[in-house]
Amino acid sequence: GLSERLQAVMKKLRGKGKVTEADVKEAMREVRLALLEADVNFKVVKSFVDRVKERAIGQEVLKSLTPGQQVIKVVNEELTQLMGGEQSKLAQAGRPPTKIMMVGLQGAGKTTTSGKLARYLMKQNRRTLLVAGDVYRPAAIRQLEVLGKDLNAPVFSLGDKESPVRIAREGVEKAKQDGFDYVIIDTAGRLHIDEAMMDELKQIRDTVEPDEILLVVDAMTGQDAVNVAESFNRELGLTGVVLTKLDGDTRGGAALSVKAVTNCPIKFVGLGEKTDALEPFYPDRMASRILGMGDVLSLIEKAQEAVDAEKAKELERKMRTQTLTFDDFLDQIQQVRKMGPLEDMLSMLPGAGQIKGLKNLQVDEKQLGRVEAIIRSMTPEEKMHPEIINASRRKRIAQGSGTTVQDVNRLLKQFEDMKKMMKQFSAMAKGGKKKKRGF
Ligand code: GDP
Numbered sequence: 001g002l003s004e005r006l007q008a009v010m011k012k013l014r015g016k017g018k019v020t021e022a023d024v025k026e027a028m029r030e031v032r033l034a035l036l037e038a039d040v041n042f043k044v045v046k047s048f049v050d051r052v053k054e055r056a057i058g059q060e061v062l063k064s065l066t067p068g069q070q071v072i073k074v075v076n077e078e079l080t081q082l083m084g085g086e087q088s089k090l091a092q093a094g095r096p097p098t099k100i101m102m103v104g105l106q107g108a109g110k111t112t113t114s115g116k117l118a119r120y121l122m123k124q125n126r127r128t129l130l131v132a133g134d135v136y137r138p139a140a141i142r143q144l145e146v147l148g149k150d151l152n153a154p155v156f157s158l159g160d161k162e163s164p165v166r167i168a169r170e171g172v173e174k175a176k177q178d179g180f181d182y183v184i185i186d187t188a189g190r191l192h193i194d195e196a197m198m199d200e201l202k203q204i205r206d207t208v209e210p211d212e213i214l215l216v217v218d219a220m221t222g223q224d225a226v227n228v229a230e231s232f233n234r235e236l237g238l239t240g241v242v243l244t245k246l247d248g249d250t251r252g253g254a255a256l257s258v259k260a261v262t263n264c265p266i267k268f269v270g271l272g273e274k275t276d277a278l279e280p281f282y283p284d285r286m287a288s289r290i291l292g293m294g295d296v297l298s299l300i301e302k303a304q305e306a307v308d309a310e311k312a313k314e315l316e317r318k319m320r321t322q323t324l325t326f327d328d329f330l331d332q333i334q335q336v337r338k339m340g341p342l343e344d345m346l347s348m349l350p351g352a353g354q355i356k357g358l359k360n361l362q363v364d365e366k367q368l369g370r371v372e373a374i375i376r377s378m379t380p381e382e383k384m385h386p387e388i389i390n391a392s393r394r395k396r397i398a399q400g401s402g403t404t405v406q407d408v409n410r411l412l413k414q415f416e417d418m419k420k421m422m423k424q425f426s427a428m429a430k431g432g433k434k435k436k437r438g439f
């Protein structure tokens with residue numbers, strides 16, 4: 001898949017002490033092919049590759065101490081930009097209810113996503129009303145009612161004999177009267193875009209004046225999803241896109257092209273049939289995922305609850321770039337102690353259970369003083385480049401810190417384990433995430 005291919009390219013770069021212009025060009029040729037094969041729009045691919053090349057071949061990148069990593073950073077940043085840069089949040093009306101209109105082709109996942117969204121909002125204590133506006137598909141109303149019942153979300157319906165425009169208008173009226181925070185209008189789709197469908201959607205739009213018009217598209221349809229988004233946006237003016245079925249065997253192209261082609265942000269992604277399988281879309285996290293940097297950011301989010309933002313940012317950077325020194329190690333041990341067991345934190349990452357040596361990382365409170373002493377007995381050079389710590393240096397460090405050579409060895413081993421584990425963060429995206437996301 002796309003992720004594996006890009007990771008292979010990045011791995012090659014990472015390993016290089018020196019990166020030439022030719023290396024960058026070669027890497028970008030491979031990136032280009034990987035993107036095209038993942039069904040990313042060819043214009044998007046071209047401008048992406050051009051931008052990365054221009055930035056990567058810039059002097060400060062190739063002349064830096066870690067050129068390979070700098071190039072990867074550029075790729076990561078540009079991927080993030082491509083998908084919209086910042087997370088695009090759901091609108092919130094100045095005066096409730098916030099009106100959300102769901103549109104899309106048949107089978108894209110509108111009704112399911114309406115339910116998921118209601119659940120998502122209700123979890124944030126927003127009272128949400130679902131409106132059954134698909135009067136054409138047999139059992140569509142029933143489908144929404146069943147979802148609503150499961151979620152404990154009220155569903156407004158007038159049966160299938162009334163016009164969708166009237167249902168939408170009265171649904172919104174009801175939400176206003178009853179003080180709902182959000183009202184989600186499910187609508188009918190067709191197999192293909194046609195005028196009758198668009199006309200009806202326009203009437204609904206003009207009647208209820210939604211705060212959000214969310215297009216639901218099936219990520220598995222690749223470029224078609226992007227074309228559908230383009231048409232709906234032209235006809236209706238979308239405020240956002242929900243990309244469903246990212247759990248399936250998708251090639252990932254849609255996620256990468258939608259924003260660039262339509263200028264509509266992806267707001268949510270659907271990752272399964274169940275009502276909890278909806279996540280806000282974070283371009284930076286998706287980029288990291290695609291490049292195999294694991295879900296470092298989710299981890300960091302948790303860490304931020306315990307440590308200050310500055311420290312967390314540093315931690316993130318070190319994990320990303322795998323440049324850990326003994327000074328950081330000491331610092332991190334102390335941070336980690338505040339966060340709770342490292343094991344708990346890592347358990348949220350797929351594949352973490354398989355990491356060997358995780359147990360070794362558990363910090364024994366009593367040992368911490370000894371660890372500190374050992375690290376303080378190292379020279380700055382040794383802290384930066386632990387690989388130079390040979391037998392005689394170990395002996396000197398042990399003496400200086402009032403510990404034994406065994407203690408020093410143990411710490412060096414722990415440090416190695418930690419570094420190895422960070423490498424496995426990247427490997428993890430290949431294993432655990434592959435099945436869940438089609439990247
Ligand atoms: P609608 O015609 O647009 O309302 O589509 P539905 O909501 O009825 O969904 C069509 C099918 O897609 C149903 O079988 C859903 O369970 C399924 N579906 C929707 N979203 C997802 C998703 O994110 N992942 C998976 N695997 N299936 C989904």
Ligand code: MG
Binds near residue numbers: 110111134137140187
């Ligand atoms: Mg439906």
